[in-house]
Amino acid sequence: MKEIKLISPRVANVPWQEKPEKLTGAPVWRYSSNPIIGRNPAEGVARIFNSAVMPYGDEFIGVFRGEQTNGIPYIYLGRSKDAIHWEFDKEKIPFTDEAGNPFMPVYAYDPRLVKIDDIYYIIWCQDFYGAAIGMAKTTDFKTFVRIENPFLPFNRNAVLFPRKLNGNFVMMSRPSDSGHTPFGDIFLSESPDMVYWGKHRHVMGKGSEWWQSLKIGGGAAPIETSEGWLLIYHGVSGTCNGYVYSIGGAILDIDNPSIVKYRCENFLLTPEEWYEERGFVPNVTFPCATIHDSETGKMAIYYGAADSYVGLAFTYADELIRYIKEHSVVSAGDTEIGIR
Amino acid sequence: MKEIKLISPRVANVPWQEKPEKLTGAPVWRYSSNPIIGRNPAEGVARIFNSAVMPYGDEFIGVFRGEQTNGIPYIYLGRSKDAIHWEFDKEKIPFTDEAGNPFMPVYAYDPRLVKIDDIYYIIWCQDFYGAAIGMAKTTDFKTFVRIENPFLPFNRNAVLFPRKLNGNFVMMSRPSDSGHTPFGDIFLSESPDMVYWGKHRHVMGKGSEWWQSLKIGGGAAPIETSEGWLLIYHGVSGTCNGYVYSIGGAILDIDNPSIVKYRCENFLLTPEEWYEERGFVPNVTFPCATIHDSETGKMAIYYGAADSYVGLAFTYADELIRYIKEHSVVSAGDTEIGIR
Numbered sequence: 001m002k003e004i005k006l007i008s009p010r011v012a013n014v015p016w017q018e019k020p021e022k023l024t025g026a027p028v029w030r031y032s033s034n035p036i037i038g039r040n041p042a043e044g045v046a047r048i049f050n051s052a053v054m055p056y057g058d059e060f061i062g063v064f065r066g067e068q069t070n071g072i073p074y075i076y077l078g079r080s081k082d083a084i085h086w087e088f089d090k091e092k093i094p095f096t097d098e099a100g101n102p103f104m105p106v107y108a109y110d111p112r113l114v115k116i117d118d119i120y121y122i123i124w125c126q127d128f129y130g131a132a133i134g135m136a137k138t139t140d141f142k143t144f145v146r147i148e149n150p151f152l153p154f155n156r157n158a159v160l161f162p163r164k165l166n167g168n169f170v171m172m173s174r175p176s177d178s179g180h181t182p183f184g185d186i187f188l189s190e191s192p193d194m195v196y197w198g199k200h201r202h203v204m205g206k207g208s209e210w211w212q213s214l215k216i217g218g219g220a221a222p223i224e225t226s227e228g229w230l231l232i233y234h235g236v237s238g239t240c241n242g243y244v245y246s247i248g249g250a251i252l253d254i255d256n257p258s259i260v261k262y263r264c265e266n267f268l269l270t271p272e273e274w275y276e277e278r279g280f281v282p283n284v285t286f287p288c289a290t291i292h293d294s295e296t297g298k299m300a301i302y303y304g305a306a307d308s309y310v311g312l313a314f315t316y317a318d319e320l321i322r323y324i325k326e327h328s329v330v331s332a333g334d335t336e337i338g339i340r
Numbered sequence: 341m342k343e344i345k346l347i348s349p350r351v352a353n354v355p356w357q358e359k360p361e362k363l364t365g366a367p368v369w370r371y372s373s374n375p376i377i378g379r380n381p382a383e384g385v386a387r388i389f390n391s392a393v394m395p396y397g398d399e400f401i402g403v404f405r406g407e408q409t410n411g412i413p414y415i416y417l418g419r420s421k422d423a424i425h426w427e428f429d430k431e432k433i434p435f436t437d438e439a440g441n442p443f444m445p446v447y448a449y450d451p452r453l454v455k456i457d458d459i460y461y462i463i464w465c466q467d468f469y470g471a472a473i474g475m476a477k478t479t480d481f482k483t484f485v486r487i488e489n490p491f492l493p494f495n496r497n498a499v500l501f502p503r504k505l506n507g508n509f510v511m512m513s514r515p516s517d518s519g520h521t522p523f524g525d526i527f528l529s530e531s532p533d534m535v536y537w538g539k540h541r542h543v544m545g546k547g548s549e550w551w552q553s554l555k556i557g558g559g560a561a562p563i564e565t566s567e568g569w570l571l572i573y574h575g576v577s578g579t580c581n582g583y584v585y586s587i588g589g590a591i592l593d594i595d596n597p598s599i600v601k602y603r604c605e606n607f608l609l610t611p612e613e614w615y616e617e618r619g620f621v622p623n624v625t626f627p628c629a630t631i632h633d634s635e636t637g638k639m640a641i642y643y644g645a646a647d648s649y650v651g652l653a654f655t656y657a658d659e660l661i662r663y664i665k666e667h668s669v670v671s672a673g674d675t676e677i678g679i680r
Contacts, residue, residue: 106680128680129525129542129673130515149679152491152515152527152540175470175492177517185469187492196536200492202469333469339489340446340468 004318006294007224008162011055014293015083015300017314026268027319028247028301031084035275035309037064042088044069045076047280050304052113052220052289053083060291061141063111063122064088065304067280073109075124077141083291083300084312093122095136095144103146105134110304112288114160114221116169123171125156130178133158135194150189150197154178157186157217157234161257162224168192170257172203172231174217182238184215188258188338201258202338204250207235207331211246211267214238219247219287220301227321228254228261232287232301235267245284246270247303247313249324260334264324269313271306279306292317344658346634347564348502351395354633355423355640357654366608367659368587368641371424375615375649377404382428384409385416387620390644392453392560392629393423400631401481403451403462404428405644407620413449415464417481423631423640424652433462435476435484443486445474450644452628454500454561456509463511465496470518473498475534490529490537494518497526497557497574501597502564508532510597512543512571514557522578524555528598528678541598542678544590547575547671551586551607554578559587559627560641567661568594568601572627572641575607585624586610587643587653589664600674604664609653611646619646632657 020029041048045066053062060083066076074092097103105126112123119137122144126134130153136146150158151173158173168190176184185205191197206215212235222229229252237244246267253259271283286304293299297317305311360369381388385406393402400423406416414432437443445466452463459477462484466474470493476486490498490511497514504510508530516524525545531537546555552575562569569592577584586607593599611623626644633639637657645651 126680128540129527129545129678148538149540150538152495152513152529154494154515154517155492173492175494177494178523183518187469189492191536191538193536196531196533196538198488198490198531198536200468200489205469338469340466 011293031312037310159218172218258338262328265329279308281307351633371652377650499558512558598678602668605669619648621647
């Protein structure tokens with residue numbers, strides 16, 4: 001962590017396990033006690049996966065995709081002292097409208113959690129007469145007020161940047177279709193007020209590498225670094241027996257993040273452990289959050305595994321960024337401003 | 341035109357042909373000299389269809405989907421003294437960015453033309469790393485300045501309301517997928533500035549009637565009437581030999597147009613003439629504009645026919661609205677505010 005720096009708070013208690021002696025490929029290693037959240041983690045919830053966590057005071061808090069035993073996914077709040085062992089609220093998060101009246105989505109899944117200034121935003125995918133992005137804000141994790149749906153359907157995998165750029169909120173999303181979507185690029189949008197969104201820009205599309213040759217989508221909230229915005233995303237391959245979701249990495253321009261500076265041609269992690277290859281949707285590693293410490297550069301990557309578990313992996317930010325830069329392949333489309 | 345009134349300017353020279361003596365079904369009749377624009381209408385343009393026209397001074401002006409002989413659609417300007425015989429510019433409309441630099445879409449099709457206050461807006465479908473809505477404004481039909489793409493892909497059939505509502509511009513659109521889209525509902529979005537869009541609301545989805553049982557999409561700009569916003573739209577049926585596009589009608593609440601007040605269960609017009617059944621895409625009647633006179637209630641509906649021609653049909657606004665009300669079937673989804 002000399003030349004490459006994280007521009008983010010100190011998180012001294014970032015969960016951590018040292019790098020194993022033998023490690024090939026990307027400098028990313030799994031927690032040896034994965035999965036950290038197993039089956040039937042709470043009453044009425046069969047599986048928790050594709051979930052987002054962050055520091056909160058001296059402890060940790062998170063929003064979790066809880067697949068209820070009736071098959072409908074909702075978002076559950078969880079708390080942890082060490083970011084590894086989690087306790088979940090019994091009831092799903094009680095979203096309200098601005099007036100305080102209950103306003104629950106029909107379903108909600110794949111939440112992300114991002115703090116901007118002093119407000120925490122939860123962003124998820126829900127029914128809006130079609131799959132689309134839902135959002136809510138909270139300051140105390142007791143009241144959760146929904147704000148306007150930012151985009152028309154069909155859209156998934158929305159992630160907010162952790163600070164405004166040029167005075168505007170910035171959100172990444174992945175326009176989709178009404179089904180399992182055999183295509184998908186990452187776009188950026190801006191908003192002055194979290195009500196109206198515009199200045200949409202294309203960030204990057206699928207890659208020529210097999211593991212991201214079908215579609216891609218944002219994963220964890222982008223991390224500000226001295227090299228640009230570090231983006232941990234997912235890339236999907238279409239096989240004769242279904243989709244395979246791997247974890248990829250890219251670095252976006254710090255002022256114009258629709259411009260991709262570096263994009264790693266190799267996956268950072270791909271399904272190979274039993275909890276990634278087996279489950280409700282086999283062969284999925286789906287990153288939704290990181291916890292990272294600017295002092296040591298330690299990073300913990302939280303990812304959904306096989307739509308059944310939560311997995312944890314570690315890396316050093318400087319090693320990861322160096323690896324991405326050393327293995328970078330960017331296309332002409334990646335480096336464009338992304339307006340047509 | 342006693343009880344039911346159009347709230348729009350006088351257009352004394354609205355093109356017109358009297359109602360034929362024998363007319364069954366909806367009170368809509370075709371111009372006897374249809375199609376008004378035939379094949380190879382201009383040098384390098386094989387077909388003109390799905391185009392929008394409006395009064396301009398004492399004459400008429402329009403934006404036309406010109407399918408070039410290389411197969412790429414662009415938008416051409418046309419002028420007419422009678423709104424029936426049209427002359428087209430040789431070159432496609434030369435769109436620029438705000439700085440005046442050329443900024444042409446990769447392709448552009450199905451334009452609509454709407455005047456709000458003293459500015460004319462052209463709205464079309466184009467490539468934005470996927471099919472999406474493009475927009476430009478002009479005051480003189482000499483310079484055409486593109487403004488921000490309002491929405492992420494994938495989207496088609498966007499139409500502006502002819503005035504602001506509650507201080508905001510309002511646009512109707514039809515979220516789509518990357519292909520021929522076997523689904524599709526109409527949504528509304530608002531903008532304070534034509535840069536940022538939000539407060540998205542669902543207006544209505546496909547109907548149970550065969551002619552609109554696959555998808556629907558906005559057609560002509562909504563017309564303000566004493567009964568609400570009169571919407572001429574298209575409804576699509578999926579058959580074993582392809583899609584069939586018919587013309588439908590609905591009336592939206594004047595203050596909250598995401599609420600459908602009346603929706604005609606019968607099509608207003610469906611392909612049956614040779615120029616509607618035969619062509620590049622057989623069995624298409626696709627409305628994009630109306631010219632209407634508030635004094636007499638005379639309305640001329642311009643529609644693309646078989647992706648090959650422009651057709652013209654006539655109606656009286658009061659008869660049409662009465663027919664829509666008498667044959668109205670609205671679903672629960674139609675009458676909702678349309679937020680989830």
